[in-house]
Amino acid sequence: MTPGRIISRKILGGSSYNMERTVKEDDHVFVVIDNKRRFLIKTSPKEILGTDKGFIKHDDLIGMSIGSYVRTSRGAKAYILEPLLQDFVRGYKRATQIIYPKDAGFLIYLSGIGPSSIVVEAGVGTGCLTTALAHFVGPKGKVYGYDIDEEHLSIARENLEKSGYLDRVILKNKDIREGIDEKNIDAVFLDLPDPWNVIDHAYDALKPSRTLLIYVPTINQVEKTVLAIKEHGGFIDIKSYEILLREYIVEKGAVRPHTLMVGHTGYIIFSRKVLKV
Amino acid sequence: MTPGRIISRKILGGSSYNMERTVKEDDHVFVVIDNKRRFLIKTSPKEILGTDKGFIKHDDLIGMSIGSYVRTSRGAKAYILEPLLQDFVRGYKRATQIIYPKDAGFLIYLSGIGPSSIVVEAGVGTGCLTTALAHFVGPKGKVYGYDIDEEHLSIARENLEKSGYLDRVILKNKDIREGIDEKNIDAVFLDLPDPWNVIDHAYDALKPSRTLLIYVPTINQVEKTVLAIKEHGGFIDIKSYEILLREYIVEKGAVRPHTLMVGHTGYIIFSRKVLKV
Amino acid sequence: MTPGRIISRKILGGSSYNMERTVKEDDHVFVVIDNKRRFLIKTSPKEILGTDKGFIKHDDLIGMSIGSYVRTSRGAKAYILEPLLQDFVRGYKRATQIIYPKDAGFLIYLSGIGPSSIVVEAGVGTGCLTTALAHFVGPKGKVYGYDIDEEHLSIARENLEKSGYLDRVILKNKDIREGIDEKNIDAVFLDLPDPWNVIDHAYDALKPSRTLLIYVPTINQVEKTVLAIKEHGGFIDIKSYEILLREYIVEKGAVRPHTLMVGHTGYIIFSRKVLKV
Amino acid sequence: MTPGRIISRKILGGSSYNMERTVKEDDHVFVVIDNKRRFLIKTSPKEILGTDKGFIKHDDLIGMSIGSYVRTSRGAKAYILEPLLQDFVRGYKRATQIIYPKDAGFLIYLSGIGPSSIVVEAGVGTGCLTTALAHFVGPKGKVYGYDIDEEHLSIARENLEKSGYLDRVILKNKDIREGIDEKNIDAVFLDLPDPWNVIDHAYDALKPSRTLLIYVPTINQVEKTVLAIKEHGGFIDIKSYEILLREYIVEKGAVRPHTLMVGHTGYIIFSRKVLKV
Secondary structure: OOOOOOOOOHOOOOOOOOOOOEOOOOOEEEEOOOOEEEEEEEOOOOOEEEOOOOOEHHHHHHHOOOEEEEEOOOOOOEEEOOOOOOOOOHHOOOOOOOOHHHHHHHOOOOOOOOOOOOOEOOOOOHHHHHHHHHHOOOOOEEEEEEEEOOHHHHHHHHHHHHOOOOOHHHEEEOOHHHHHOOEEEEEEOOOOOOHHHHHHHHHEEEEEEEEEEEEEHHHHHHHHHHHHHHHHOOEEEEEEEEEEEEEEEEEEEEEOOOOOEEOOOOEEEEEEOOOOO | OOOOOOOHHHHHHOOOOOOOOOOOOOOEEEEOOOOOOOEEOOOOOOOOEEEEEEEEEEHHHHHHHHOEEOOOOOOEEEEEEEEOHHHHHHHHHOOOOOOOOOHHHHHHHHHHOOOOEEEEEEEOOOHHHHHHHHHOOHHHHEEEEEEEOOOHHHHHHHOOOOOOOOHEEEEEEEOHHOOOOOOOEEEEEOOOOOOOHHHHHHHHHHHEEEEEEEEEHHHHHHHHOOOOOOOHHHHEEEEEEEEEEEEEEEEOOOEEOOOOOEOOOOOEEEEEEEOOO | OOOHHHOOOHHOOOOOOOOEOOOOOEEEEEEEEEOOEEEEEEEOOOOOOOOOOEEEHHHHHHEEEEEEEEEEEOOEEEEEEEEHHHHHHHOOOOOOOOOHHHHHHHHHHHHHHOOEEEEEEEOOOOHHHHHHHHHHOOOOOOOEEEOOOHHHHHHHHHHHHOOOHHHHEEOOOOHHHHHHOOOOOOEEEEEOHHHOOOOOOOOHHHHEEEEEEEOOOOHHHHHHHHHHHHHHOEEEEEEEEEEEEEEEEEOOOOEOOOOOOEEEEEEEEEEEOOOOO | EEEEOOOOHHHHOOOOOOOOOEOOOOEEEEEEOOOEEEEEOOOOOOOEEEEEOEEEEEEHHHEEEEEOOOEEOOOOOOEOOOOOHHHHHHHOOOOOOOOOOHHHHHHHHHHHOOOOOOOEEEEEOOOOOHHHHHHOOOOOOOOEOOOOHHHHHHHHHHHHHHHHHHHHHEEEEOOHOOOOOOEEEEEEEEEEOOHHHHHHHHHHHHEEEEEEEEOOOOHHHHHHHHHHHHOOOOOEEEEEEEEEEEEEEEEEEEEEEEEEEEOOOOEEEEEEEEOHH
């Protein structure tokens, strides 16, 4: 254990701290009381985390082992954790409808991106997909995030600061329908009302073989987008998907799915650039 | 364009080649005729790729631009692509039931792993999830893959060689129920008939805050596993999920889901280590 | 138009009134303001239907044509309709978790019952499935409804009175686990915590070829029930199902499923009696 | 037991035979060897039922109890059953894509029809939905079935003869887009490529409060149909649905859904007539 060691957020996902890591000042920690009471905080002397289950003094957290718990002023157990990808996204301030983990995981798997990839995304919105992209491209990768709304970008920047991924992201207040500045891109992700207006630009930006991933909420947008991609002629493997996630309640002798579920988020359109000869 | 440049498979996912990359000798390329005729090959002088739509001489591929197409001996268009994560998995020789992209994407998102992560997986089987894990942990990460079946490991090794990820993977012919040799692990992935026998070992191997991901085909295994995790007492956020994927047929004026779909693969159990005090 | 004509509720589902039917005194009518404000009432002089969108005097309804609308005191349009099967069920006072239309429709289709069928049901609960059964067996059929809870039976009786189907139903305050009094039955429907304790009695009550339909909320009950039916040996075609219903929002150019859906109600187990020789 | 008693097919769904019913000459029986070998036959002296599991002489069936089994010439068990609604539909000769039980059950439940109802259906196709409608309206009800294709009607007639429901059905070789001859109808069911062309006629045929049920395979048809119904102005409660059916494999300690499922059949559109004033 190295008490004074600074844990840079840049190495999240890595393995550079040992198992007895303790909380420091200015540390991003994730405080979990129960399924609904989950707080992403930055420890700061004299600060207090207030909850309806009692409060916690930040000072009491400093020096605690990651993975242990404290008691709130009202006696509730609160685990002190290192935040993971899904925790950042839950703790984010929201500007727009977000892309859910079930969809983000599939989008990223299909895209083929990984450590060191260079990707383009529009629009950024709340920055949830941006965070997942930044997470997976790692410190040597780069995410170029376009949005026409300055306020969205400002919320996204604040959110990305929390997750420690801001240095891998270039936020651009630009209408992607007017063009993509970058070339040689590994994947383009579009979450826009009219992705059909960006197909041409995505083609120009992408490396051959590489992927265009589009996320839209209505079936009409799926149709219009797929027809535009087909007409463009420079993409193959055009596929349209929908992901449904069911969560189960598991009690001894009484296993069943949750009564309510999210029945719809959006559709995913995949395609892949080839050379038009 | 640098004609003689060697493209190491290790940098897949990265961005180190430019847009005019051409096929070399000993290059792994992905030849796509249509949705069903897709071949992962290593180019070799005088070799021939035979298909029921005609053959292609490897020699004719060398020097071609990635993203362009050749004609088979019977005139079919065959695109020459760089293989992506999903292509490796499709091109793999199978030893066991594989974990599908819809599940792998969600598992990896939930796990919190990323570039430089150190993970443990058992059983390796065909090596599909192993490949995805190796892809996302990147060249600085490591995947320890346990399997009790030597033949599975030998098939997995052959598959991982194809994807160029073998150097990030340590395959171990060991029964994980007897213990996990590694410590300080970022995530443990189990795809075994009896994951409840590995909970204790997973706990010992994991860093606090980090995740245990389990994949099982039956509801009975979900119940038994979740009860074992609860009883262990060292995990929180225990969740059980199921992912359904629908693919759509998109034709102008006639959009509808595919008639047949995969209705079941497996269930996903998530949990996260805390300290037992 | 026969102004004084009495419309017996017994003929619902039939075709015995003509297209210009008008509302009478003591008529069961269904008043629909919007998707959430839907009222099953029995018209009675001087009574008032109060809603948060204004009130309606019953007297103003009498003489109106079925299918026309009145205005509430606050000007909202309120359609005056003849209630259909689904409307009764929505308007019922609830005693227990009900069986949803998606499940009831499938249960009844599979059961093979129709006009004149004689069926047994347990437990009756709120009486929703009872109502659907009574509806489809018609005035010449009969539903024997068992429930151990007198209060449930009293609520079910009240509900069945509203739908006009009470005369086709025999409600029995008896524990069906102690035996079924009836023989020569066309279908037995069980919605009980422990249907495995009723398999033997169902067998004795059913005609050969005829069907046993079971509805349970957990997978563990599915397993236990199916194993009990298999062990009994007197049933074939044992099948277990689950029905998912998605509703769509249809707006011009923006079609998509509802964001939230009911993700789980219960499982349906079908089987069919053969002779044990 | 009354050995010489004639069992009219008209009373199927009823309860008019006792538990010891035996097979007669010219009886419709359902012979079940296993899940795939299921035969709807009419017993006839000297006839033989040939199967790949051996043959059965019709003469050997006569006098057998319903629910008992015989052995085929190769020793396979074959149960002799009374056919139920779902068995007819499975045994039908197919002219067109059929409407599945999961959809038929829900359509009929929503429609509000029951014993004595008078309904209109177009197109008849194979006659599967026609059979279900005829089953549920009973001997006092009536189904008017429109189809423009004479060959479909001839196949449907043959199928309906098998189920014994032909006397409740009036098959009409007429284009329903040119009008519905009947009035005072309880429900109109449309399974056509262009239901939007029939909305007006359905309105004229239906009683106020009563229901229009439409079944279409594509989302584009859903959109066009719903917009046409809205524009017509004479319908309320317009709803669009989709039903998914999962079947489970239930083995002791190993319960899970089938690997493959039918992922799509069609969408269901419900609406209900009100008076246009």
